[in-house]
Amino acid sequence: MTRELKYVGKPIARADAVDKVTGAAQYTHDLCLHGMLHTALVLSPHASARIVSIDIEKAEQVQGVRAVLTGNGLCYQLGLYLQDKCILARDIVRYHGEPVVAIAADTLDIANAACRLVEVQYEALPSLLDPRDAMEESAHLVHPDLHTYNYMKGVFFPKAHSNIAHHQKIRKGDFDRAFEKADIRLTASFYNPPVQHVPMETHAAVAQALPGNRIEIWTSSQSPYTVRHLLSVCFGLPHADVRVHVPYVGGGFGGKAGLGLEPLAYVLSRAAGGRPVKVVATREQEFNTLPSRQGLHSTIEIATSNDGKIVALKSTYIWDAGAYADYGVNIGRSAAYSGAGPYSIDNCWIDSYVVYTNKVFGTAFRGFGHLEVLWGIERAMDLMARKLGMDPVEFRKRNLLKEGDTTITGEAFTSGHGNPQQCLEAVAEAIEWRTPSAPPIEPHKVRGKGIAMLHKAPAMPTSTSCAVVIKLDEDGGADVLVSGVDYGQGTYTVLRQIAAEELRIPIEKVHITWECDTAFSPYDWQTVASRFAYMGGNAIIEAAADCLDQIRFVAAQALDVAPEDLECEHGTVYPKGHPDRGIPYSQLALGYTFENGNSIGGPIIGHGRFIAKGLTHLDPDTGQGLPAQFWTYGAHSVEVEVDTETGEIEILNIVSALDAGKVLNPKLCVGQVVGGVVQGLGSALWEGFVFDEKGRLLNPAFVDYKIPTAKDIPHRTQQILLENPQPGGPYGARGVAEHPMISIPSAIGNALYDALGIEFTTLPLNYERILTRIREKAESS
Amino acid sequence: MLGNFEYKRIRSIEEGCQYLAEAAGDGAVLAGGTDLLVEIRNGLKSPQLLVDCKGLDVLNVFSVDDSRSTIGASVALNQLIEHRVFRTTHPALADALASIGTYQLRNRATLVGNICNASPAADAAPVLLVLDAVVEVAGVEGPRTVPVRSFFAGVKKTTLKPDEIVTAIALPARSGLRTAFRKQQRIRGHDLAVVNAAGAYSPAKKVLKLAIGSCAPTPVLLDPIEVDSKDNEAFADHVIETVLRAVSPISDVRASAGYRNAVLPILVKRILHELLFEGSGA
């Protein structure tokens, strides 16, 4: 008999809501420690230059300046996957906005004033702005010492003496032969510009160098344990001597994964005699100093039979990593093993190159390369459908992965993967795919519909793990300790639901400690990849079971009943069928005391853990292997309206279907979908870095980098959440947080073809680009 | 903290002019501050003295009627936009003001500030130009008036002297004018104009005035155009040709010259449509 769920699957309100609506939630931005210093940075005005000299003498003499640091003397190489990053530029600057000097002072004003007194002389070098140029043999090297860097061996393949930080290959079947023999062939190229995450809280960190080479950090980060690990590796310290706190985090979207400002804050504190040092990125620095999403040049070749079966697909992905590729390499890898879309393709060839250029560097961003790759793939699918004279939905249906197919890395597709076909059908039906758009009233406007598929799996090391601790309180409540970070997704609320469900106590009695603290909270790799609810959820289930085992063990002695004959409900343990003979958890949480005063048991602390299961490294030559703990599939359909005189585009409707496996909290899940869709809309229509010919970023502020406002959302959105359970997922759930953003640009691009008969290949689809293409078309016809 | 300056809240306009005269070009008038404080923060301006005129009741008032409207220098945009009589008397100006910045910003920003900032993209400027607005100015040497068409001297430059304070904008009698404002942004949310334009049409005199923003170093007022209502399309083509001859848009991070040149005729056409071809406008 399945027990009816009380909390899981219910629209429970956020655990953190009251703190956030009252302004009580404390973010790293809000943190103030006694004696804390503030930091200002001198940034490189060049995209590429040799540092000839740095004169910090005048700055050091300013009253209130406590530390002035340059890259000299900071001979550290940092990185998670590829240690290519330094704390401050050494000898050369590799991007416009790279920090060259950091000054910690009593106030931010003093630090800023001192920065203006620093004199840096540069010798400008030619800058590499296009990764395709950077791949040329003759290109200058952004990292001449790449061959000496440490990196995760067997997973990444930096090419010595080149600008290629990683080359991921996927080889399945015989592409050349299949392509040659195919009935219909198509080649198309696409481009995504670099964009920014734009968390509302910019990056911030406070660090204190403590006596005995210990470090204490407070940071706006997705990755408390990864920050701890990388700092301990970098500075050669025992892990326990690095303590990382993560208070409330004002948005991350991938940009706060791995290391950020923490090492800089630490070396400043060390130089300032152990005073705590705060580093807060200005909004401009968030754009041009901290990492962004990589740009991508894609070329896609598809071949099909006359009846619309894809027989071969080849993609070349050239990622614009920018000046550092520590995180970018993993995007190049992950987007390659997903790089043919959710389709069954027997003959596949993918080359994914992560290439250094002289631009602000890339990192993880919600979707982890998939929005970029699927911009090309899902546009190409529509192009191919037209070439075949097939309906784009029919064409996709014919090729979507089905039970019995294998993915491009050789993974067998099963019913446990979820159902991409159902997602496609759901969004097609909801948008009334077969019915053309109603003509708009105004004669200069046109409408169109588009559709696109999406998929993604968590991109993480094969050994990724996490742990959860549950402490039972004397009132029968539970304290849950985790080190995944809830920076808005709602995972803590979901974990709380699962804990209440599993411990059989009211949800009000489950408390999740909000601030992560590596001194107390158990290990979690980092909060990325839409994996926290999945892995944390499983760990919570195990931790709760551990608590219940302990409860039953003690209660068995108290009640003189075998543990297996006890059951738990409503915070009480009792012999099966005799709830009246129960003992409340509150009498067991710290140990049970008999009437005569004798006591047994002791504080109940449950422990649960989860480690990725069965993943393998990919074969270096073929990319074959099992990279994915689970896949999440989905689809979007959109209807757009275009003003053909100004190029303005309006989104009338976006329908999203995702196979969530199990919706753990519909309110939060819908929140993730709507938020992701609108963030995807930003990438589709407005967002993108603009550089001048020297590589200077021209739009590092909200004045000229526009993200959607409340006036820019679709007239309507619809969310369809499917529940084909994930084997091994908590209650059958799989991750969904990143996915809604993926393929929003592709669906809109496809709808623009329907509306205008124009094939767009470059993002963003801003008014100017749309109008330019409309006029080109008018002139050529 | 922003820059390094002194702050004076003045008790009279004369006192303000005196302070500005003493600052000899290093002073700035602080009204809403929504442009000035950003420029100070970004290091684009570094005045030594800010003269805050918002304490003066005389600058905090506006009067609107059919014969003449006067808008004091401290009147916030939302006071005007949310004023029913102002909105019906000056609908195009209200539209232009409502397109500036965010709601919060419009609770601080002022009409006078919008033109004193002298951005080529100032949204109020084209409307004020076609309405023949007059800038009322006080200085050490006494008050004077400047027609808005003589007010802008270049990008972020006006014809004001260092000691002068704009006290108000005066709008002459409407005398049956129909007016319209159009703005092209990059996004529906708050944005600077890629191109903006305003038109005023006098059905009695059969004369059309047009002004264009964001397409030259200053907002551009075209010579009055005699309206020939026989052939709307030919007239529109003629007007658009005249407009394109009068402007010199550049390419920048906001838009290419090509896009500005492509959108400007559309805005003009839509203005003509509203003012001339669609029966009676407001």
Next chain:
Amino acid sequence: MYDIRFTVNGQPEHATVPATMTLLDLLRDRLALTGTKEGCGIGECGACTVLLDGKPITSCLMLAVEADGHDIETIEGEAVGGGLSVLQQAFIDTGAIQCGFCTPGMIMSARGLLNRTPDPSDENIVEAIAGNLCRCTGYEAIIAAVRLAADRLAGAKQGRGQS
């Protein structure tokens, strides 16, 4: 330095501030009212929205010295009598919060709207909050929250009228 007197959330305050200090810094650094956030420093994102004499403004673009003689309201004044305001509860109920960094400014913008327009249209709501950037929610739930708060407040008023 300038001596200023003003009220914050109804409480009289007195401060001595330099000319160059923003109202935002005064609130956060001197008065420890850190519910008001800085998201951009140039009035584009709305995270620092507070009410000045009942009207929403961006406190990063106002000097502290300009607050002399005025009434300021911040998110810390929104909860009433130890409980949440109708507006705050509505934000929770519609799922209008994710990371929460924009939430205080968003609520202050909504508060300003409900002060001047107790029964706002959706267009009024969008206009009122369009100056508050949110990167998480996609705004739909926020618009719904303001609508819900207005409806609940209207319902409560009606209820009182009938009793």
